[in-house]
Amino acid sequence: MSLETKLKAALATLEDYKAQQISVIPLAGKATFADYMIVVSGTSTTHTRSIAQGLEKHLKSEVFSIEGQQESSWICVDLSQIIVHIFLPEKRALYNLEKLWSHTFIL
Incomplete structure (x- = not known):
């Protein structure tokens, strides 16, 4: 799967x-x-797990690893060239990855 196809x-x-x-x-x-x-962001730990499981289900051949499903306040899905961070809102605000990576252009 091409990078653009995987992103879409x-x-x-x-x-x-x-x-x-x-x-x-x-x-x-x-x-x-x-x-x-x-x-x-997800609305609850159940929602964050569901999002991660959805990525695993629909992109299973592209999923390299999934971390954080036990706690589920921050789940990281590694799709090789694409890293997906799934947060509860309070964890997202705490780590603020968008600000950390603000030197890049956010789409």
Whole structure:
């Protein structure tokens, strides 16, 4: 699957699973670990787990690993070239990845 196809599929899945405040941060040329970072919020730990499981279900051949499902306040889904961070709102505000990566252009 091409990078652009994978990005579109990930975003469509996030929308289907009602992820909130979706931010796409391009990392190409700025980081070596991924080309894109996607940051989203869920409304509860059940919702964050559901979003992660949706990505795993719809992009199963692309999922490298999933971390944080036990606690579920911050789940990280590694899609190889795309890293998806799924937060509860309070954890998202605490870590504020968008500000941390503000030197990049956020889509």
